[in-house]
Amino acid sequence: MSNHKKVLILGGGFAGVEAAIFLKKENYEITLVSDRDYFYIYPTSIWIPTRESEFSDVCVDLQELKKAHGFNLIVDGVTKISAKEAKVTLNSGDVIDDYDHLIIAMGASKMKHKGIENTLSICGSPEQALLLRDKMDELLEIGGGKICFGFGGNPNDSSAVRGGPGFELLFNVHNLLKKKGIREHYELTFFAPMAEPGKRMGPQALKMMDKFFGMLDIKQHFGKKIKSFEKDGIIFEDDSKLDSDFTMFIPAGDGHDVIKNSDLPLNEAGFIKIDDHCMVEFSHKDTFCDGESMDRPHNIYAIGDIAALEGYEWRAKQGHIAEVMARNVAHNIVERDKGGESFKGYHEHLNILCVMDSGDGASFVYRDDKRAFMIPMPIVGHWLKKGWGSYCRYSKLGKIPRIPGM
Ligand SMILES: Cc1cc2nc3c(=O)[nH]c(=O)nc-3n(C[C@H](O)[C@H](O)[C@H](O)COP(=O)(O)OP(=O)(O)OC[C@H]3O[C@@H](n4cnc5c(N)ncnc54)[C@H](O)[C@@H]3O)c2cc1C
Numbered sequence: 001m002s003n004h005k006k007v008l009i010l011g012g013g014f015a016g017v018e019a020a021i022f023l024k025k026e027n028y029e030i031t032l033v034s035d036r037d038y039f040y041i042y043p044t045s046i047w048i049p050t051r052e053s054e055f056s057d058v059c060v061d062l063q064e065l066k067k068a069h070g071f072n073l074i075v076d077g078v079t080k081i082s083a084k085e086a087k088v089t090l091n092s093g094d095v096i097d098d099y100d101h102l103i104i105a106m107g108a109s110k111m112k113h114k115g116i117e118n119t120l121s122i123c124g125s126p127e128q129a130l131l132l133r134d135k136m137d138e139l140l141e142i143g144g145g146k147i148c149f150g151f152g153g154n155p156n157d158s159s160a161v162r163g164g165p166g167f168e169l170l171f172n173v174h175n176l177l178k179k180k181g182i183r184e185h186y187e188l189t190f191f192a193p194m195a196e197p198g199k200r201m202g203p204q205a206l207k208m209m210d211k212f213f214g215m216l217d218i219k220q221h222f223g224k225k226i227k228s229f230e231k232d233g234i235i236f237e238d239d240s241k242l243d244s245d246f247t248m249f250i251p252a253g254d255g256h257d258v259i260k261n262s263d264l265p266l267n268e269a270g271f272i273k274i275d276d277h278c279m280v281e282f283s284h285k286d287t288f289c290d291g292e293s294m295d296r297p298h299n300i301y302a303i304g305d306i307a308a309l310e311g312y313e314w315r316a317k318q319g320h321i322a323e324v325m326a327r328n329v330a331h332n333i334v335e336r337d338k339g340g341e342s343f344k345g346y347h348e349h350l351n352i353l354c355v356m357d358s359g360d361g362a363s364f365v366y367r368d369d370k371r372a373f374m375i376p377m378p379i380v381g382h383w384l385k386k387g388w389g390s391y392c393r394y395s396k397l398g399k400i401p402r403i404p405g406m
Pocket of ligand 1 (some may be wrong): 306322
């Protein structure tokens with residue numbers, strides 16, 4: 001039975017899908033809007049360029065999720081959000097204004113570097129994973145070349161920097177070349193503008209990464225700001241050039257373009273300001289159209305990569321944090337609607353958690369406010385990550401039980 005309260009969720013990624021699943025369990029009427037008709041499991045997309053996974057292995061059809069959980073689905077792009085008028089405009093021209101709660105979960109845009117069109121990113125639009133695969137095929141056909149993988153920063157928000165998938169993809173490429181017996185024909189380089197990329201994972205992980213690079217004969221090019229990308233290389237601030245036949249570069253996340261043009265409160269990078277309960281943090285001067293103050297409590301939440309994370313300097317936008325935020329918001333909406341005050345916060349759950357794959361194994365990376373460690377897991381780590389990909393798909397589709405907290 002529906003409790004007739006309507007929740008509009010914008011975005012069908014980790015955050016939006018998790019919120020839809022958990023609010024549906026509480027009998028809310030859910031409408032989820034996504035500009036893609038599939039949920040994309042980004043963490044396992046790292047195997048597409050090396051042909052260890054197909055594109056379809058990484059996608060979960062939103063129609064199937066809709067059927068499994070019974071939410072309404074609109075496949076359309078959000079073009080405008082007016083918080084004050086309580087209206088959401090879609091690409092088709094449709095306007096949605098009939099909701100009791102709004103959850104914004106549309107992920108992040110990317111920093112725009114000069115010459116970025118000369119690069120591909122494993123963290124960009126899902127289709128880029130296929131272009132990376134084509135480029136990899138091309139380079140294998142040629143039989144040798146210079147491969148440069150890297151990531152950049154966002155000076156306005158360090159939590160939006162994403163380097164892990166770059167390391168993972170490079171280690172997978174190394175392994176593919178080794179398996180084919182042609183590794184010595186390729187020069188592999190990892191580059192980043194910061195002096196110690198990966199520092200966020202903690203001092204032990206940083207040392208281990210350095211060791212891995214040495215063992216795998218991967219060159220390191222760190223500590224120089226990137227000026228631009230060219231077809232055949234990367235130009236740095238001192239005009240030096242790193243030659244490259246294939247550049248994979250992960251720009252840091254930046255505020256979502258739709259959000260930057262909205263009336264939502266943003267941090268310097270353009271991420272939505274929220275409180276610990278993921279409620280959007282308007283200023284006390286803001287008012288809705290009816291003159292009501294937008295100061296809390298109100299009915300607009302932001303979760304996942306689109307939200308500004310506060311706290312530890314090592315904090316990072318991650319999928320499991322997006323899901324914690326989603327489950328918290330589902331709980332907080334129920335609590336608010338029944339007049340309770342036992343709200344849940346995301347801050348106490350902030351940690352870095354990643355199984356960093358290398359194609360022939362993985363390392364378990366963990367950091368919170370008390371500990372930071374990296375544990376190598378040869379062979380089994382790779383299969384654990386593969387297993388997690390299947391778990392993610394089938395548990396979201398309701399075909400296998402959920403492990404609490406996962
Ligand atoms: C290659 C890669 C590997 C990763 N590995 C890990 C990992 O091992 N562990 C981990 O915890 N995290 C990992 N992450 C991070 C994790 O994937 C993100 O933190 C997570 O996807 C954020 O979820 P989200 O729902 O906020 O955003 P997204 O997953 O980006 O989803 C946003 C959704 O909004 C939709 N959308 C966007 N704009 C609009 C619009 N205008 N209108 C309608 N819909 C829109 C998109 O189609 C998408 O469905 C990885 C990320 C990448 C890219």
